[in-house]
Amino acid sequence: MNYIKAFAPATVANVACGFDIFGFAIQEPGDTVEIRRRDEPGIVIADITGDEGRLPRSAEKNAVTVVMLHLLKHLGRTDFGCEVVLHKNMPLGSGMGSSAASAVAGVVALNELLGSPLSRKDLLPFAMEGERIASGSAHADNVGPSLLGGFVVIRSYTPLDIFSVPVPEDLYCTLVHPDIEINTKDARYILRNEVSLKNTIAQMGNVAGLVTGLMKSDYELISRSMVDVIIEPVRSILIPSFNEVKKAAIDNGALGCSISGSGPSMFALSRGIENATKAGEAMVRTFAEVGIDATMHLSGINDGGARVLESY
Numbered sequence: 001m002n003y004i005k006a007f008a009p010a011t012v013a014n015v016a017c018g019f020d021i022f023g024f025a026i027q028e029p030g031d032t033v034e035i036r037r038r039d040e041p042g043i044v045i046a047d048i049t050g051d052e053g054r055l056p057r058s059a060e061k062n063a064v065t066v067v068m069l070h071l072l073k074h075l076g077r078t079d080f081g082c083e084v085v086l087h088k089n090m091p092l093g094s095g096m097g098s099s100a101a102s103a104v105a106g107v108v109a110l111n112e113l114l115g116s117p118l119s120r121k122d123l124l125p126f127a128m129e130g131e132r133i134a135s136g137s138a139h140a141d142n143v144g145p146s147l148l149g150g151f152v153v154i155r156s157y158t159p160l161d162i163f164s165v166p167v168p169e170d171l172y173c174t175l176v177h178p179d180i181e182i183n184t185k186d187a188r189y190i191l192r193n194e195v196s197l198k199n200t201i202a203q204m205g206n207v208a209g210l211v212t213g214l215m216k217s218d219y220e221l222i223s224r225s226m227v228d229v230i231i232e233p234v235r236s237i238l239i240p241s242f243n244e245v246k247k248a249a250i251d252n253g254a255l256g257c258s259i260s261g262s263g264p265s266m267f268a269l270s271r272g273i274e275n276a277t278k279a280g281e282a283m284v285r286t287f288a289e290v291g292i293d294a295t296m297h298l299s300g301i302n303d304g305g306a307r308v309l310e311s312y
């Protein structure tokens with residue numbers, strides 16, 4: 001094989017109460033990567049589309065290629081060379097898992113080109129290196145679901161222990177991206193390192209409630225559990241009209257609404273596509289009231305994750 005084209009989806013990380021431990025994949029948008037074998041060793045970025053020239057062109061600095069360099073080193077394939085074209089289909093600093101989608105598409109494409117020496121799950125630590133370069137933290141709650149699909153729990157980082165939770169079929173996500181930018185690095189920097197016992201107890205109850213609600217298709221329990229008493233109160237100040245947008249989603253039929261990843265995107269979960277549409281439209285209208293354009297993405301939970309689109 002000489003050529004692979006792969007797609008990796010956007011993701012919603014944290015899912016309200018699960019900072020760094022919960023994430024799920026949506027259907028669209030996502031990044032697409034094309035890689036082509038070349039005779040000389042080394043990885044070269046030949047082109048990037050959709051980034052308005054903002055992303056690094058050096059293979060050591062871009063999430064899409066950093067993960068490939070780590071994988072090649074692990075496999076002892078320093079003789080290998082390829083050319084990479086990245087198609088960015090989502091904004092940077094969006095809270096939609098933009099850097100993660102590039103990293104996952106890159107590592108999946110390269111693994112396929114090399115004849116699939118590693119399983120999907122074994123690619124995770126390499127994909128996490130893309131997050132380290134993008135935000136200074138190798139969190140797995142975007143790369144995990146983008147790679148594996150579905151709703152993912154990271155039970156532990158050391159050792160890495162990740163698993164999937166089944167979700168109700170009629171669960172829909174509305175992801176709304178206001179036209180502003182927040183870097184994950186900055187949004188992590190403002191968090192406190194200490195958490196009170198009272199908030200820890202409340203958060204643990206909601207984490208257990210959300211997983212149980214998803215597994216039992218108990219929409220009421222999902223709704224009651226989409227509460228974040230630790231991260232959201234700090235980060236929501238970075239998003240104009242956060243409280244109004246959240247209220248608009250819930251008043252219009254959403255089960256719950258919170259920050260997607262480190263923001264500024266906000267997501268809502270709803271039972272059924274009609275509620276999800278109504279909630280999303282209300283969220284977009286509420287951002288518009290303060291002069292902010294917002295884009296809505298409506299999707300079921302993507303249970304397949306990244307996929308190879310073409311190979312020859």
Ligand SMILES: Nc1ncnc2c1ncn2[C@@H]1O[C@H](COP(=O)(O)OP(=O)(O)OP(=O)(O)O)[C@@H](O)[C@H]1O
Binds near residue numbers: 184
């Ligand atoms: N291929 C890539 N795609 C996106 N960002 C990249 C990529 N490679 C490097 N970066 C850098 O990562 C930073 C953006 O990452 P950040 O984690 O803040 O955004 P995000 O992935 O949209 O957010 P989140 O992880 O909250 O969903 C930018 O500084 C950007 O230059």
Ligand SMILES: N[C@@H](CCO)C(=O)O
Binds near residue numbers: 184
């Ligand atoms: N869990 C990470 C996700 C970033 O998308 C954070 O909230 O910083």
